[in-house]
Amino acid sequence: MRALHTAATGMMAQELNVQVISNNIANMRTTGFKRQRAEFQDLLYQAYRRAGSSTSDQGSIVPVGIEVGTGVRTAGTPRVMSQGSVTPTDKELDVAVNGEGFFMVRLPDGRTAYTRDGTFERDNTGLLVTLDGHQIEPGITIPDTANAVAIGADGAVEAFLGTDAQPTRLGQIQLARFVNKGGLESIGKNMFVETAASGPAQLGTANIDGMGALMQGYLEAANVNAVTEISDLIAAQRAYEMNARVISGADEMLQATTQLR
Known part of the structure; x- marks a missing residue:
């Protein structure tokens, strides 16, 4: 029958x-997680x-x-790429994207992955990395003598070095966006890689060119x-x-x- x-x-x-x-x-409770639906x-x-x-x-x-x-x-099983709520953490290297854009991460095999998880740390050389030790692109090194690290809404990273009276610019966090965010392939660990469906990454500066603003001391919760x-x-x-x-x-x-x- x-x-x-x-x-x-x-x-x-x-x-x-x-x-x-x-x-x-x-x-x-996964930072930057985007829900799926069948x-x-x-x-x-x-x-x-x-x-x-x-x-x-x-x-x-x-x-x-x-x-x-x-x-x-x-x-x-498409992902719903809507904005998750932004919650304060009071940690200076935590960064949330309020709007469009993904952080770029260099994987050990040389590929570039993309994530909404802005839980960053410094490795033993001062390089800004993810919790798994993967380098943020472009690479930003924060010296041992750096004090009061500030990350602007546009991604500019500055800090006071030693006894300097003026802050020193250490680098610029760039963001990437895609024509079809739902076409990204999830590889776990809060990261995605581009596919033919997502289209190539379009790089830009935070808070301009349609990119979201960065918020230091905050993280994006799951949606x-x-x-x-x-x-x-x-x-x-x-x-x-x-x-x-x-x-x-x-x-x-x-x-x-x-x-x-």
Whole structure:
């Protein structure tokens, strides 16, 4: 019975939906995390009678056809790249992007990754790095004698060196943006890499050229709403249960058929 297969595709789709929701909930406290949602499409239809076909020699046209669907499939799990709330941390090397743009990170294999996580530290040479020790691009070194490090809204990094009365400019944090942010590939550790779908990175200066402003002493929280995720989870559970009942109903009909004499 075709209903068994159709309901099975529904159960598999809702199982994936629950996996996506569970990952969103698991990352509610992940800095810069962008939630995903599951999108679905119906499968091909089997047409027993096509709409618009002729039913007589006089040219009578069928106004509606007879089509039976074969189920559902997952079309994609796009990321929702909306702005997360910005929370204060009072740590001078924590930086949040308020608006468009990603920080650029040099990976050990030479590739450039992109992140919204501005939790930065200094390594043993004073280089500005991520929590995993990856260098921020372009490289910025903060000397041991630096005091009162300031990161401006435009990404300019300044500090007072030793007993200097005037601050010294140490570098400039640049941002990157993409035509299709949803096309970025997630590689974990709060980082993305560009793909053919995202398009090449467009570099720019923070707070101008459409880029977001940098906020020192703040971090961007995940854009996950607990109430929304729980309501989506309940809906997915109910849809799974209803598909399971369809399978049970189809099984009972098959059992009744086999008992006919």
